Amino acid sequence: MARKILLAFIILFGLYYIFFFSHIDQRLTLIFKIIPMILIIFMAATTKAQSIKKYQLFIIIGLVFCMIGDYTLQWFLIGLTSFLIGHIFYIFAFSSTSEQPVPKWAKGLLLLYGAIMAIWIASTVFKSGETVLTVAVLAYMSIILTMGWTAIRTRSTFAIIGAILFIVSDSYLAVNKFVMPLPFSHEVIMLTYYCAQLLIALSIVQYSEIRSKVVQ
Template sequence: MVRKILLAFIILFGLYYIFFFSHIDQRVILIFKIIPMILIIIMAAIPKVQAIKKYQLLIVIGLVFCMIGDYTLQWFLIGLTSFLIGHIFYIFAFSSTNEQPVPTWAKVLLLLYGVMMAIWIASTVFKSGETILTFAVLAYIAIILTMGWTAIRTRSAFAIVGAILFIASDSYLAVNKFVMPLPFSHEVIMLTYYSAQILIALSIVQYSEIRSKVVQ
């Protein structure tokens, strides 16, 4: 019941920030941006899942770093670094599971996508003379695709779809920021981002159920 109430408030505040962004006072806009993340962190932390306590802890830490990234993205490299750390904790969480192997087709798709994004986005950043940012972008692409790769191992649909949505959100953001302006960038980026974080948080309970079935 508590999870459903939290989820309702996450959706309410998330949609308000996404679609009424232009009406929010600039002095408090970042507060409204992180309110859904604070609620998502609480939702992820409250389930009592003793069998997968490590998984839960790592996911919660990852969510906290992503929330910090939300606030510090105004200083892009700092925010990018915080998100990168958050993804590393997600990778640790997903890697701690071993419910199913990653299919070859998924590996190939992720690798091809990573190479395509690296060539398209990193080369554009490099041409602008931003060498440090270029390496940061390359590192981020590698980390987020590894996060997607390891999410498949959990066998949790929430973790897998959440990871895919996160990759989609960051891809749209990167293209919009470095290559060309995209339509409805704020709405698309934040809708896929909040959805990804909600699903990753909900994967805690789903993975706990998967583990319970395995034990039985």
């Protein structure tokens, strides 16, 4: 019951920030932005998971760094670095599992997508003379695609869909910021982002159930 109430508050605050952003006092926007993340972290930390403490700990640390990234994204490179660290901890979590191999077609799609985005976005940033930012963007792309790659290993649909949504959210953000303005950018970026983080947090329960079945 308590989990359902917490989940309802996460959805409520998330939707409020996404669709009523313009009505929030500018001094409070960053606070409202991280409230859903604070609740998601609390949910992940209070989840009772059997025999996957390392997975749970890595996910929680990843969520914390992503929340810091939310708050510091106004200083883009600082926020990007914090998100990158968060993804590294997600990779640690997903890599600690080995429930299934990554199919060749999934590897191929991720590599192809990464190459297309790198050429499109990084080349645009490089042409503007931002060499350091170009390197940072390329590094971030590599890490987030690796995160998606390793998520498949978990057999958790929540982890896999969450990772894919994160890639979608960051791709939309990158194109909107560096290439061209996209419609409903705030709504699309934040909706996919919150859904991604929530699903990754919920994967703690799902992966715990997967491990329990394997042990039995």
